[in-house]
Amino acid sequence: MTDFIKQANTGVRTLAPYQPGKPIDELQRELGLTRVVKLASNENPLGPSPLALQAITTMLTNPLELARYPDGNGFVLKAAIAQRFKLSADQIVLGNGSNDVLELVARAFLSAGDEAIYAQHAFAVYPIATQAAGATGVCVPAKNFGHDLVAMAAAITERTKVIFLANPNNPTGTWFEADEFARFMQQVPSHIIVLLDEAYGEFVSDPDALDGLSVLSQYSNLVVSRTFAKAYGLASLRVGYAVASDVIINILNRVRQPFNVNSLALVAAAAALNDDDFVRRSRALNDKGHQQWQAYLVDLGLSALPSRGNFICVDFKQATAPIFDALLREGVIVRPVANYGLPNHLRISIGLTEENAFAAEAIKRVLAVIGAPR
Numbered sequence: 001m002t003d004f005i006k007q008a009n010t011g012v013r014t015l016a017p018y019q020p021g022k023p024i025d026e027l028q029r030e031l032g033l034t035r036v037v038k039l040a041s042n043e044n045p046l047g048p049s050p051l052a053l054q055a056i057t058t059m060l061t062n063p064l065e066l067a068r069y070p071d072g073n074g075f076v077l078k079a080a081i082a083q084r085f086k087l088s089a090d091q092i093v094l095g096n097g098s099n100d101v102l103e104l105v106a107r108a109f110l111s112a113g114d115e116a117i118y119a120q121h122a123f124a125v126y127p128i129a130t131q132a133a134g135a136t137g138v139c140v141p142a143k144n145f146g147h148d149l150v151a152m153a154a155a156i157t158e159r160t161k162v163i164f165l166a167n168p169n170n171p172t173g174t175w176f177e178a179d180e181f182a183r184f185m186q187q188v189p190s191h192i193i194v195l196l197d198e199a200y201g202e203f204v205s206d207p208d209a210l211d212g213l214s215v216l217s218q219y220s221n222l223v224v225s226r227t228f229a230k231a232y233g234l235a236s237l238r239v240g241y242a243v244a245s246d247v248i249i250n251i252l253n254r255v256r257q258p259f260n261v262n263s264l265a266l267v268a269a270a271a272a273l274n275d276d277d278f279v280r281r282s283r284a285l286n287d288k289g290h291q292q293w294q295a296y297l298v299d300l301g302l303s304a305l306p307s308r309g310n311f312i313c314v315d316f317k318q319a320t321a322p323i324f325d326a327l328l329r330e331g332v333i334v335r336p337v338a339n340y341g342l343p344n345h346l347r348i349s350i351g352l353t354e355e356n357a358f359a360a361e362a363i364k365r366v367l368a369v370i371g372a373p374r
């Protein structure tokens with residue numbers, strides 16, 4: 001029989017698939033548990049934006065809409081994004097999640113022989129998209145678990161076509177400041193695409209924090225991506241977007257699937273975008289959850305990396321695979337990050353107050369059995 005692995009594209013041959021968080025019903029099936037708390041995928045514990053839910057409900061009163069193709073141009077959602085951020089619609093590309101947008105950038109700009117730079121411990125989709133496009137990933141060692149922008153600029157070669165940055169980063173929660181980014185951009189030749197991934201941007205409350213959209217006009221090579229999956233609570237609908245110059249967006253649209261964002265996602269995202277009250281409540285709950293976890297960590301004798309996301313990356317000072325398994329048996333799903341080069345950490349999404357308490361108590365019981373690191 002044919003060895004089809006040999007038939008696959010060079011980059012694809014050695015690719016490991018993305019490992020998602022374990023679904024709740026899968027754990028319930030496997031272990032017969034009734035109460036399961038999932039803090040594994042940085043989802044919004046408040047659910048979807050109520051305005052988004054209302055928009056979907058309204059759309060479903062005309063079921064014919066589901067039989068029709070979506071607006072492939074996403075006119076209404078792009079108009080809403082353009083208005084909110086004072087952009088023109090041709091500076092926006094919509095994606096089936098912002099994951100889709102990251103892949104559009106890789107597919108449009110990377111091929112064999114090209115290099116893409118990303119940071120150690122950065123979001124897993126950057127190496128996957130790079131390798132799938134046949135290009136070479138250049139992983140730059142982290143500094144204090146975060147992006148070392150000076151080292152990343154120094155890693156640029158003639159072959160560099162794309163640089164992926166996550167701010168804040170997942171799974172570490174680390175961030176860089178606006179002035180560090182400005183110095184970095186001065187070092188980057190203007191033909192190199194810089195993808196600034198702001199999937200968690202809405203959770204950042206510091207008024208001095210870097211805001212990609214506010215500096216976009218300064219850089220012709222900057223692409224800023226955002227998502228409705230995290231703060232807006234629409235992870236299941238798969239919708240995100242990127243903003244850049246109309247020239248770059250035109251190129252991304254050439255490799256985009258014609259109907260990559262579905263109709264329910266389009267109306268929900270357009271409504272969620274201006275649901276400021278919901279985003280405010282989500283951010284407040286997240287801030288409160290960070291404080292709650294801080295107290296739990298002190299009690300547990302553990303520490304987490306500083307995080308501006310809706311999650312914390314906790315250092316257990318020992319291999320976390322057995323801790324992860326024991327937590328599953330307690331009905332708590334968190335995220336192992338050994339595949340990110342962090343075998344002693346677990347990433348825990350900030351949940352509702354009672355979910356955080358449930359998880360912290362489970363960790364306490366598990367550590368009592370497993371013991372302190374040796």
Ligand SMILES: *Cc1c(COP(=O)(O)O)cnc(C)c1O
Pocket residue numbers: 042096097098099100123166169170197199226227228229235238239240
């Ligand atoms: C979750 C996440 C995304 C993508 O989310 P989508 O659901 O595809 O929009 C992108 N970047 C980072 C850093 C993330 O954590």
